[in-house]
Amino acid sequence: MxxxxxxxxxxxxxxxxxxxxxxxxxxxxxxxxxxxxxxxxxxxxxxxxxxxxxxxxxxxxxxxxxxxxxxxxxxxxxxxxxxxxxxxxxxxxxxxxxxxxxxxxxxxxxxxxxxxxxxxxxxxxxxxxxxxxxxxxxxxRPGGRRVPSSTTLTFDETPLGDAVNFFRSCSGLNIHANWKALELSGITKDTPISLKVNNISLGKALTLTIEQLNAGKAREDSIYWVVDDGVVLISTGTALNQKTKIKTYDVGDLLTFAPEFKGPRFNFDMIGNNSGSSTGVNGSGMGVGGDRKGLFDEETTREDREDRDSRAVQRKEIRDTLIKTIKEAIGEDMWTPTGKGSIKMIGNRLVISQTLLGFKLLEESGTLH
Missing domain, CATH: 3.55.50.30 (Phage tail protein beta-alpha-beta fold)
Structure with missing residues (x-):
């Protein structure tokens, strides 16, 4: 061989x-x-x-x-x-x-x-x-691609281009660095980076490599890595904040809550009442004739309606709070009308339209996974 x-x-x-x-x-x-x-x-x-x-x-x-x-x-x-x-x-x-x-x-x-x-x-x-x-x-065991505990990953003033090539060859992933965008942020293939780690995921190692390039940089000028259609992209916030993508999330479990069951109120006057024009249903003694009153009193019916209305209000409050929390996690300026992102609920599904930068910031905030 x-x-x-x-x-x-x-x-x-x-x-x-x-x-x-x-x-x-x-x-x-x-x-x-x-x-x-x-x-x-x-x-x-x-x-x-x-x-x-x-x-x-x-x-x-x-x-x-x-x-x-x-x-x-x-x-x-x-x-x-x-x-x-x-x-x-x-x-x-x-x-x-x-x-x-x-x-x-x-x-x-x-x-x-x-x-x-x-x-x-x-x-x-x-x-x-x-x-x-x-x-x-x-x-x-699951855990993804990791730097083995018995081998130390070491970058010592290593050119960033060489580090990117290393991650590409070791992971087998499609990794693309947008060097043109990076150069606008002062980052080149020759920018030196240093790192010494073991027993962490390659994704975390890549994050630690890139983080040292972001000292003193604003959000749009900072460097990020994102996964888009199976390709790991390394670029600036500005470049990643151009086109939008749509993702949906099932949040039905967040919209459910335990309602308060008060139980029905029975109309005991209707039980065994023989004074009406009907003696009952199949001889059971439960009157359905005469004044046509039901087994459950009007108070129970009214409370059922109020309970349904109350649940609808609570669901709306939960949806509004969820949307507000997501927006605040990365800043209102990432959402319309200032930014490019939008968010809405369709049934139990959360539909988010956001840029690659927006989704990366949401991921880092821990709000969405």
């Missing part, structure tokens, strides 16, 4: 694992413990091969660098590197070594599999971890 074919297979397995939301099993206890070993003082180098060998001895576990992949990046055992550290864990020292030798725009990572520390690119580390869990984990 060629290296290109193997790469395609690994990526396909990763995307499938992400789609299934496979849980990540904890790495081997021995290897994980070894990578947490604290080193009082260490001087690693002068090249990558010797630095890794020194870390193997300090941790007591085997390292398996993917030299084929690293070689494609121009890295080898003789790549110069020097790292010094005190009171640092072996894993932290390895992170420092990989950070120093990583080419610009590339990120390296390590992960644990079967008591072995594998070293490769960050994208391949994520893919391999996901593929392994799909094959070995018998207990799957």
């Amino acid at each position: 060629s290296a290109k074919t193997l790469s395609v297979v690994v990526c396909a397995l990763f995307v499938l694992a992400c789609t299934l939301g496979i849980a990540l099993a904890a790495p081997s206890k021995d290897a994980a413990t070894a990578m947490r070993v604290k080193v009082a003082s260490a001087r690693l180098g002068p090249d990558l091969g010797q630095a890794l060998s020194q870390l193997e001895k300090l941790s007591g576990t085997a390292f398996y660098p993917d030299w084929l992949v690293l070689g494609d990046l121009g890295l080898g055992k003789d790549t110069a590197v020097s790292v010094e550290g005190t009171e640092a864990a072996v894993g932290q020292l390895l992170d420092a070594v990989l950070h120093k030798v990583a080419p610009k725009g590339q990120m390296l990572a390590w992960f644990i599999d079967r008591d072995r520390v594998h070293i490769t690119t960050q994208a391949r580390a994520l893919a391999a971890t996901r593929s392994r869990e799909q094959a070995s984990s018998a207990a799957a």
Whole structure:
């Protein structure tokens, strides 16, 4: 199997694992413990091969660098590197070594599999971890695509364009960055971003990446990511606040309430009354002739009407409050007549016409899901 074919297979397995939301099993206890070993003082180098060998001895576990992949990046055992550290864990020292030798725009990572520390690119580390869990984990759980707990996602002054490409390759999603709109907000492919996380969803990692670009920016100038027809769009509030879409939400459960049942009032004068022109119905003694009064008195009938009217008023109040809450969640200026959004009730369904920015703000507010 060629290296290109193997790469395609690994990526396909990763995307499938992400789609299934496979849980990540904890790495081997021995290897994980070894990578947490604290080193009082260490001087690693002068090249990558010797630095890794020194870390193997300090941790007591085997390292398996993917030299084929690293070689494609121009890295080898003789790549110069020097790292010094005190009171640092072996894993932290390895992170420092990989950070120093990583080419610009590339990120390296390590992960644990079967008591072995594998070293490769960050994208391949994520893919391999996901593929392994799909094959070995018998207990799957939902949770979406996540950054594995055994692999750290690290951006260190990484160009935004490279970060976007990383999210695209690792998630398998269609991700489109509107660079023309971003540039109007002062953001380019070369804008540096920094992030270090693990065990969070890729969506959250993307949010954290973008949030650092929004410091001091107004709502329309800020950067957002939204999902539109299966495509993840990264753009500015202004660009996302142009065209409207319509979404409907079933809110019938919010419009229901427990009415107060008072119970009927019986007209006991009609029970067993033989003075009317009729002696009853089928001899039951319940008079229906004469003055034609019913079993339930007029007070009960009047209260039924009032109760129906009261429920109608309460439903209207609930609908009005719901609409007001949704509008206030993102600001009245996002709705007509100032903005482009509109909202109305049709039966038990809430119909919202709003821009992609409006729906993103509603999502962030937690008002609608």
